[in-house]
Amino acid sequence: MWTMRLDKLLLFAVIIIxxxxxxxxxxxxxxxxxxxxxxxxLAQGGAFIARAQGxxxxxxxxxxxxxxxxxxxxxxxxGWCYSNPDVLAQVLGQTLSQGGGIPGMGDRFxxxxxxxxLGVGTALGxxxxxxxxxxxxxxxxxxxxxxxNETELQGHLTASLGLVGxxxxxxxxxxxxxxxxxxxxILLRVNSLIDPAxxxxxxxxxxxxxxxxxxxxxxxxxYGFGIGGDIGFLLEIGSFNCALVIRDVLATRFFYRExxxxxxxxxxxxxxxxxxxxxxxxxxxxxxxxxxxxAFHPDLGELSEVFDPVIQLECSDIISIIEDQKxxxxxxxxxxxxxxxxxxxxxxxxxxxxxxxxxxLRAFFFELNLALFAFELGQDVGEEPMAGLAFDILLNF
Numbered sequence: 001m002w003t004m005r006l007d008k009l010l011l012f013a014v015i016i017i018x019x020x021x022x023x024x025x026x027x028x029x030x031x032x033x034x035x036x037x038x039x040x041x042l043a044q045g046g047a048f049i050a051r052a053q054g055x056x057x058x059x060x061x062x063x064x065x066x067x068x069x070x071x072x073x074x075x076x077x078x079g080w081c082y083s084n085p086d087v088l089a090q091v092l093g094q095t096l097s098q099g100g101g102i103p104g105m106g107d108r109f110x111x112x113x114x115x116x117x118l119g120v121g122t123a124l125g126x127x128x129x130x131x132x133x134x135x136x137x138x139x140x141x142x143x144x145x146x147x148x149n150e151t152e153l154q155g156h157l158t159a160s161l162g163l164v165g166x167x168x169x170x171x172x173x174x175x176x177x178x179x180x181x182x183x184x185x186i187l188l189r190v191n192s193l194i195d196p197a198x199x200x201x202x203x204x205x206x207x208x209x210x211x212x213x214x215x216x217x218x219x220x221x222x223y224g225f226g227i228g229g230d231i232g233f234l235l236e237i238g239s240f241n242c243a244l245v246i247r248d249v250l251a252t253r254f255f256y257r258e259x260x261x262x263x264x265x266x267x268x269x270x271x272x273x274x275x276x277x278x279x280x281x282x283x284x285x286x287x288x289x290x291x292x293x294x295a296f297h298p299d300l301g302e303l304s305e306v307f308d309p310v311i312q313l314e315c316s317d318i319i320s321i322i323e324d325q326k327x328x329x330x331x332x333x334x335x336x337x338x339x340x341x342x343x344x345x346x347x348x349x350x351x352x353x354x355x356x357x358x359x360x361l362r363a364f365f366f367e368l369n370l371a372l373f374a375f376e377l378g379q380d381v382g383e384e385p386m387a388g389l390a391f392d393i394l395l396n397f
Contacts, residue, residue: 028283031254033247034162034187034228035059036123036140037080039390043358043371044335045349047312049232050243050295055127055394058136058164061245062181063234066168070130072397076138078123082388085374087112089387106207110200113153117146117377117386120206127164134166134183143206145199153199157216162187166230181232189254191284192221192261217262222280228252241295248286256280289317293333308339327380329353347371353381358390367394 038056041048049061055073057064082088091108095101109118120143127136138161145155166183194202198215205212228248235242257277267275293314300307314333320326335349345360354374361368369392378384 028251028285031189031191031252031284031286032142032158033286033289034138034140034160034185034252036076036078036125036138037121037142037390038078039080039358039369039371039373039392040347040360042080042351042356042373042390043347043349043360043369044312044337045333045351045356046316046375047293047295047314047333047335047349049245049291049314050234050241050293050312051297051310052243054129054396055125055136057129058127058134058138058166058183061232061234061243062134062166062183062230063168063179063232063243063245065129065134065166065181066132066170066179066234067130070128072128073136073394074126074397075393075395076123076125076127077393078391080119080121080388080390082119082373082375082386083109083112083117085385085387088389102207103204104207106204109207110203113145113147113199113203117144118203119144119386119388132168132170134164134168134181136164138162138164143202145194145203147196147199153196155194155199155202156191157194157202157212158189158191160187160189168232176235176237179232179234179236181234183230183232185226185228185230185252187226187228187252187254188224189226190221190223190261190264191256192216192219195219213261213265217260219261220258221261221264222254222256222258222284223264223274223277224254224256224280226252226254226286228286239296239298241297243291243293243295245289245291245293247289247291249288251288252286254284256282256284288319290319291316292318306341308342310337311335312337325379329381330376330379345369352376354385354387365395365397367396368392369394 052061052064054071055076091105094108095105123140125138140160143157147153163186164183168179168181170177170179201215205215231246231249233244258280259275259277263275267273295312297310312335316331321328321331330352333351337345337347339345343362348357352375356373358371371390374387
């Protein structure tokens with residue numbers, strides 16, 4: 001019976017993929033998904049959809065809204081930085097031994113942009129999840145700078161503001177529960193390709209040693225709105241969870257206009273509006289992803305108050321394996337979390353063939369998560385590895 005139900009879910013996913021390809025047969029520009037780089041998720045190797053919970057469920061699996069436990073999160077604060085593993089270790093070592101703090105890191109990373117990429121980002125959000133409902137808002141500022149030499153330096157700076165709302169409907173079938181969830185996303189995004197000559201100053205600005213808006217004042221950017229949706233399925237059978245998530249169903253398309261960052265910033269500051277700009281005819285969209293995952297959460301009875309483990313395994317995007325011929329290992333995520341005395345969470349995982357690990361602290365309504373993570377930008381494991389640091393701070397009520 002369960003095999004038949006899973007077959008129907010997979011058939012539904014295949015139909016959605018086919019429709020997406022028919023509607024997007026022309027060349028398009030790929031946009032990044034709308035979500036924070038969460039330390040809680042990264043420390044578990046990026047595996048999360050089968051055990052998504054709390055604020056993170058808004059971005060990973062809307063079926064997880066169907067929980068009796070209500071979580072009010074205000075605020076959610078996250079930050080991350082990643083680069084070539086050797087460069088990251090060198091910069092951190094120099095900063096610890098020579099000082100200079102966060103601004104000093106910007107100067108040191110600026111000297112390595114030609115031999116490694118650099119990503120820096122932050123997120124701020126709030127939300128509610130529980131009683132079959134998920135509602136939230138999130139602001140994400142993300143950047144990535146890279147290049148082979150001084151004349152080829154390039155990168156992007158992306159600011160996204162989004163509202164997410166969804167509903168989950170559980171169906172009890174014997175001792176199992178099947179939940180279908182859906183979420184709607186309304187997004188505003190500003191995306192700027194960075195002039196090569198400005199890359200070193202932008203790098204310093206990301207670490208607060210330069211005024212980044214002054215540096216990019218005349219840099220062109222595209223901006224506009226997009227509406228997208230996610231669909232999630234969650235099957236709970238005893239200690240096992242199985243999940244299927246279709247993220248950005250049929251792709252989330254942005255309707256962009258173009259102007260300078262200075263004009264966009266001035267227009268928003270003066271009246272929370274956007275400048276007229278010029279219409280962008282090219283297509284920009286967040287591609288659809290289809291993820292599947294399983295989780296094992298053993299019931300240890302009273303012992304779980306002291307020692308509570310969870311193991312998760314996930315394939316983050318079936319489409320990339322089929323259409324883009326990416327290595328299966330670059331889509332594979334394995335994570336383990338052990339919560340001790342409902343307070344300390346120890347986490348580790350394998351993210352796209354690279355090891356990640358971290359720790360979490362939960363005390364009353366306060367939560368802090370830290371992660372040392374690695375991931376893969378290349379087609380195959382080891383082709384273009386990146387390593388980074390991330391943190392989350394949440395107040396949950």
